[in-house]
Amino acid sequence: MRQTKNKIMGIHLLLIMSVLIISLPVILALIISTQTEAQVMSYPPGLIPGTNMVNNYIAAWNGVNLGRMIINSTIIAFGVIFGKVTMSLLAAFAFTHFEFKGRNFLFGAILVTLLLPVPVRIVALFDVIRSMHWIDTYAGLIIPFWASATSIFILIQRFKTVPSELIDASKMDGCTPMQYFFKVLLPLTRSTIGALVVINFIYIWNQYLWPLMATNSKEMRVVQVGIKMLMSTESTNNWGVIMAGVIITMIPPLFVFVVMQESFMKGFALQSEK
Amino acid sequence: MKQSTFDNKYLPYILLIPTFFILVVFLFYPAIETFRLSFFKIHPWTGAEKFAGFYNFVKIFTNRDYLRSFILSAFFALIVIAAGLFLSLLIALLLNQKIKGMRFYRSLLIWPYALSPAIAGALFNFLFNPANGVLCYFTGFRTWLTNGNTAIIVVIIAAVWKNLGYNIIFYLTSLRNVPGAALESASIDGAGSVKKFIYITFAFLSPTTFFLFVMNTIYAYFASFGLIDVLTEGGPSGSTKILIYYLYKDFFVHSKIGYAAAESLVLFSLVVGVTALQFRTAGKKVHYQ
Amino acid sequence: MEKLKMIVIAMLITVILPFAVFAGGSVDVDESATVSIEFWHAMSGARVDLIQGIVDKFMAENPNIKVDVQYTGSYNDTLNKVKSAYKAGNAPDVFHSYEIGTLGLINSGIISPLDEIAKKFKRKIPWDDFFTPVQSYYKYQGEHYSMPFNSSTPLIFYNKTFFKKAGLDVDNPPKTYEDIRAAAVKLKAAGYENPVTWNLHSWYFEQMICLQDEPFVNDKNGRSGKLPTEVVFNGEAGQNVLNWWIGMEKDGLFLDVGPGWSNHRAAFGSGEVAIVMSSSSDVNRLTAALEEKGWGMGTGYIPRPEGAKGGVAIGGGSLWMTNNHTSEEELAALKLITYISEDESQIAWHKGTGYFPVRKTAMDQLKSEGWFDENPNYLTAFNQLLDSPETLNTSGGLLGIFPEARELIQSAIQEMYTGKPVKQALDEAAAKANASIAEWNEVIQ
Incomplete structure (x- = not known):
């Protein structure tokens, strides 16, 4: 009995240690984000909260127009998610509920896109976006990401689990395919869609390389690039302000993560089953 | 089981039009065009093209810096994968114990997944900066980021840290699927069956491990770009300049567009390799479950 | 025979060229036309507001010109953005580059040399008023290609x-x-x-x-x-x-x-x-x-x-004009960068950033204000620059x-x-x- 108790204590201890180690960078960032430049610069570093929290957060917010960047990132995330989920739903519906010529070929074509992540085609993708005058626009940051093999596969898996009887019954009732899609299939797929939304939100929000290349003006920058701009090499690094900016930038994805944790778990599970 | 289908000649095509429009314009065409550009020399400002045969490929593969980056990327990916999977498995095993507050611990351990590589880069840059980095002070070692041998260690730690949550979730899920009976009998039998326990668990975890191996490879090769750009910019002396950063520099900073296209093709062949592995993984999974 | 041909051609060129320049010089441009131009720069932090302030003053003095000022990231970022914007046909009229981009830009085929534009509109830039090391860095083959802006050593x-x-x-x-x-x-x-x-x-x-x-x-x-x-x-x-x-x-x-x-x-x-x-x-x-x-x-x-x-050679950056713009836009861009190099802007810029003014008159004004008595450390940088002999080596190396x-x-x-x-x-x-x-x-x- 005692041994089990000790064992449980030990597990608690190990878990608490793990939590502390994993949280350490962010805890330190939180502390530094309250310090003045002089407090930050002191060596050895002071590890107590400073007196400059409000100023740092305001400076970070104003310094690189973080508010605008958060709006941009949000618009882009939802723009991508909306298009991606809609198009994937339609495509998955086509693949699961119809027999048609070239079905396997088209499915294969979608499969091939798994081999083409952005970096592999970035050189010419950049030219395409440029010739469309989409550099520095929402379109350039949103539309290229609307097609997703992963989302289509996940939805195909989900659609396949819908009992055939539902289709037969709908046909009997004289439903058109689209009526069936909206009235029967979509409601059944709600939690999968939720999971896709959450997973994609984090994914798009955290994107870096493409927004770095495809935006010019401060009005179009996204938060991730804003972090680098806060640390711009042509100016000084005031770590208090930078960490304040980092904390602000973390909040939206963490909020989504905390509030929608169950959707997350589901999304992850789906990912590995694709 | 064959699913019932609707009969409609045109509708499926109409449903697929949007997806294929995007695929052709933003995936297939750019991919083919990148392939084509890899055989040209291209003017950095005007974009004028001159056919160059295999010039770009010969150049990058005879460039010692590129070869070094190639090896570095493989090394980086391997360590990130090995360390990441090992640590996350340990934590997942802890989390899988039946104790109070498990959900609470789980949330507190996996949240860094929601952060971006760029944020991880900023955090670790602050922790290890040589002027007043907190961890420089506590480790008594100043040159974490200014010495090539240690800078790569910091990048690895940051990369592992950021992706730990992702790996933990998958291990935890698959640990739950290990049949309780098998493990129970192992744990009751006592010391001799630790081996058995390990064997059983690992057998059940191997599909997940394969899956995570693939995902972490992609993460290390591609997603870590933001981390490196914010943390080291590939330095010092190219000691953290992995292939994706090399490509970015050649394309976007030095405008060596032909090289960049050729380097894209190198990355493409890597993705092909990893994807082939992924299919094998899927095969294994069927085998085990 | 070949030589003779060359001489004839050379003579023809010397005779025709001034006319060509003159023809180019007689551009008909409506100075009061409303025009909007874009200006991209690479100065972050508080300097963003400082530049905006200078440009706002410029716009107040030239109410027909609207300038859209953008901070576009580091020098590297800014150049890359100019590059891609140029190919897409929407390059900024004026952009900011570091000194080491000079030879690359001269050969890029996307810029209009400053002296050429000034000549086109018959505007004289008082190069004699610029500190020699400053203007000699940005001078190539006797011609100024860009306007010195932020200078430091x-x-x-x-x-x-x-x-x-x-x-x-x-x-x-x-x-x-x-x-x-x-x-x-x-x-x-x-x-x-x-x-x-x-x-x-x-x-x-x-x-x-x-x-x-x-x-x-x-x-x-x-x-x-x-x-x-x-x-x-x-x-x-x-x-x-x-x-x-x-x-x-x-x-x-x-x-x-x-x-x-x-x-x-x-x-x-x-x-x-x-x-x-x-x-x-x-x-x-x-x-x-x-x-x-x-x-x-x-x-x-x-x-x-x-x-x-x-x-020492001058470090810092200069302002460039891209080509393929209307005459009205070119003139507005020329006015803008000239304004930025003038005393009032340069003094505000110096006081706000520590980069030193590029012109002697601005320097004289600062001296007579007693600025250097209060801030003797600024004088060190000037003196270091003025103590430098002018040679090809101290003009700074150029490399694509x-x-x-x-x-x-x-x-x-x-x-x-x-x-x-x-x-x-x-x-x-x-x-x-x-x-x-x-x-x-x-x-x-």
């Missing part, structure tokens, strides 16, 4: 309080390599563990080659009119610099703080180091940092080997792949920190640079 900053404690002469900063080293040894003996630092940046290395009046690249330091084919920074001058620099690091007198513009300032501001090399535009910032701790700060010229006769050469040099220095011999590392960097130069020269034709 490196300086030595030292902590007077610490100097006193170590028994060093507070009012007489070290001037040569040996001086710096000797001061560092004394400071170390007085308990300052790492007395000297600067950030890992090729700029200091380039400047210290200029100080020895040696070139950075061949073909008259890139200014002969031909594209340079080789770098020469691995010669004796370059080795001198690094033997001294790396030697101090090896002896524990120098703290390696890595690249970037933050760490060395932090180390100086926290009192960890007593001597730092940085941009003259840091005067404001570093003075304030030391004042906060109650320490005094002094400035000095950057060090040279005993007896070296060269001087200069940004890449910088990266190579910085990589080489990092390798030296970890033990590679100076000469070997420099030679390797030079070989890589030369290979890139050959490729660049071929592809740019």
Whole structure:
């Protein structure tokens, strides 16, 4: 009995240690984000909260127009998610509920896109976006990401689990395919869609390389690039302000993560089953 | 089981039009065009093209810096994968114990997944900066980021840290699927069956491990770009300049567009390799479950 | 016969050319037409507002011109954005580039040379009023291609309080390599563990080659009119610099703080180091940092080997105009960059940033205001620049792949920190640079 108790204590201890180690960078960032430049610069570093929290957060917010960047990132995330989920739903519906010529070929074509992540085609993708005058626009940051093999596969898996009887019954009732899609299939797929939304939100929000290349003006920058701009090499690094900016930038994805944790778990599970 | 289908000649095509429009314009065409550009020399400002045969490929593969980056990327990916999977498995095993507050611990351990590589880069840059980095002070070692041998260690730690949550979730899920009976009998039998326990668990975890191996490879090769750009910019002396950063520099900073296209093709062949592995993984999974 | 033909052609050209220029000069442009132009720059932080302020004043004086000002990230980012915007047909009318982008831009085919545009609109830019080192850097083959804007040189900053404690002469900063080293040894003996630092940046290395009046690249330091084919920074001058620099690091007198513009300032501001090399535009910032701790700060010229006769070259950036715009836009852009170079803007810019004014009249005005009596450290940077002889070497080297050469040099220095011999590392960097130069020269034709 005692041994089990000790064992449980030990597990608690190990878990608490793990939590502390994993949280350490962010805890330190939180502390530094309250310090003045002089407090930050002191060596050895002071590890107590400073007196400059409000100023740092305001400076970070104003310094690189973080508010605008958060709006941009949000618009882009939802723009991508909306298009991606809609198009994937339609495509998955086509693949699961119809027999048609070239079905396997088209499915294969979608499969091939798994081999083409952005970096592999970035050189010419950049030219395409440029010739469309989409550099520095929402379109350039949103539309290229609307097609997703992963989302289509996940939805195909989900659609396949819908009992055939539902289709037969709908046909009997004289439903058109689209009526069936909206009235029967979509409601059944709600939690999968939720999971896709959450997973994609984090994914798009955290994107870096493409927004770095495809935006010019401060009005179009996204938060991730804003972090680098806060640390711009042509100016000084005031770590208090930078960490304040980092904390602000973390909040939206963490909020989504905390509030929608169950959707997350589901999304992850789906990912590995694709 | 064959699913019932609707009969409609045109509708499926109409449903697929949007997806294929995007695929052709933003995936297939750019991919083919990148392939084509890899055989040209291209003017950095005007974009004028001159056919160059295999010039770009010969150049990058005879460039010692590129070869070094190639090896570095493989090394980086391997360590990130090995360390990441090992640590996350340990934590997942802890989390899988039946104790109070498990959900609470789980949330507190996996949240860094929601952060971006760029944020991880900023955090670790602050922790290890040589002027007043907190961890420089506590480790008594100043040159974490200014010495090539240690800078790569910091990048690895940051990369592992950021992706730990992702790996933990998958291990935890698959640990739950290990049949309780098998493990129970192992744990009751006592010391001799630790081996058995390990064997059983690992057998059940191997599909997940394969899956995570693939995902972490992609993460290390591609997603870590933001981390490196914010943390080291590939330095010092190219000691953290992995292939994706090399490509970015050649394309976007030095405008060596032909090289960049050729380097894209190198990355493409890597993705092909990893994807082939992924299919094998899927095969294994069927085998085990 | 061939020769005769050439002479005839040459004569024809000389006769026709002035007419052609004149024809080009008689552009009909409505000066009061409403026009909007774009201006991209690479100055972050508080400098964003400062530039906006200057531009707002310009717009108030020229109500028909609307200027959209954008901070587009670092110099590299800005150039890349200009590059892609140009190909897409929406390049900014005016953009900001670092000095080392000069030869690349001259050969890019996307810019309009400043003197050409000025001539087109019959506007005279008073080049005589610009400080010689400033305008000679941006002059190529007798023509000015861009408008000097933010100008700085490196300086030595030292902590007077610490100097006193170590028994060093507070009012007489070290001037040569040996001086710096000797001061560092004394400071170390007085308990300052790492007395000297600067950030890992090729700029200091380039400047210290200029100080020895040696070139950075061949073909008259890139200014002969031909594209340079080789770098020469691995010669004796370059080795001198690094033997001294790396030697101090090896002896524990120098703290390696890595690249970037933050760490060395932090180390100086926290009192960890007593001597730092940085941009003259840091005067404001570093003075304030030391004042906060109650320490005094002094400035000095950057060090040279005993007896070296060269001087510093200008660093910083200039403003460029892209081609393919309407005459109205060109004129508006010309007015804007001229305005930015004028006294009122430059004085505001200097006071806000520490970059020094590019014109003599602005300088005179600052002097008569008594500005330098209050801020003597600013004068050091001026004097250092004005004390520099004008030679091809101190005009600064021009090289198409200069940004890449910088990266190579910085990589080489990092390798030296970890033990590679100076000469070997420099030679390797030079070989890589030369290979890139050959490729660049071929592809740019």
